Amino acid sequence: MTEKFEVTFPLPYGGSEERFAYIYLPKSYFKEPNRRYPVLYMFDGHNVFFDEDATYGKSWGMEKFMNRNHIQMIICAVECNHDTNNGRLKEYAPFTFRNSQFGQIEGRGKMTMDWYVNELKAAVDASFRTKPDRNNTFIAGSSMGGLMTLYALMEYNHVFSRGAALSPSLWTDPRKVKTMINKAKLDMNTVLYMDYGSEEMGNHRSMRRIYGEITSLLMQKGVLLESRIVPGGDHSEASWEKQLSFFMRTLLYKA
DSSP states (O other): OEEEEEEEEEOTTSOEEEEEEEEEOOTHHHHOTTOOBOEEEESSGGGTSOGGGSTTSOOOOHHHHHHHHTOOOEEEEEOOOOOTTTHHHHHTOSSOEEETTTEEEOOOHHHHHHHIIIIIHHHHHHHSOBOOSGGGEEEEEETHHHHHHHHHHHHSTTTOSEEEEESOOGGGOHHHHHHHHHHOOOOTTOEEEEEEEGGGGGGSTTHHHHHHHHHHHHHHTTOEEEEEEETTOOSSHHHHHTTHHHHHHHHHTTO
16 A cells, blocks of 8 residues: 655755655555564655656556565655756755756755655654664665665665665766765675666766776675666666566565
8 A cells, every 4th residue: 555645845945845755555564563664765756656646657666566576565755856947956966066968956965865864764663663773774766866875875874774776877977976985884784786778878978887887886895786787778667667676676685
């Protein structure tokens, strides 16, 4: 079952706004009142569960996948900033970067993750039967949400032990991504699934080289990494939906 509710999200320049969040509870949650569950936090919540809420009319179909595979996990996903003035890019950027298409994007990723950790996670743990410890707290996203997943694992490693970064926006500033990884202080059991579609490699300059350099750096850092180039994969919810079984196996392997 997936419920949709409103949360109060802080805005970069003061104030706040109401936006939707989604919480998925497995069927066993209502049948086993003493059972507790790991939690997966996700970005772009409007694209995760239902086609009717998705930006382009196609979601990841996560509820159907979870029910079909009887996966015993809670999922909490929050929709992104929809401000047409690059609101999503700013909210999901761990650092400020400049791009010929978007101009300068002031990164507000730290504010976003502080809210996820200090407000959202605290509320979910207080309201639902979670396993709140690091070993049972995961995070996932795609595109800019994939970049935020990588950021969360690097900078909030005391909170998140495992993550899935699908088609992460490494192109924003590869140098800053590498610096972020180099400076990270990680527990040795940090697990990351990361992929990139073969058909999206040409969307940004030198992506194949950048992807290879960053995966190599993650491995040098000791991250337990599963990396894939998805045959025929592109930059879309339909493609990311096809990767659900791959990244969920990584998140749950011996978890």
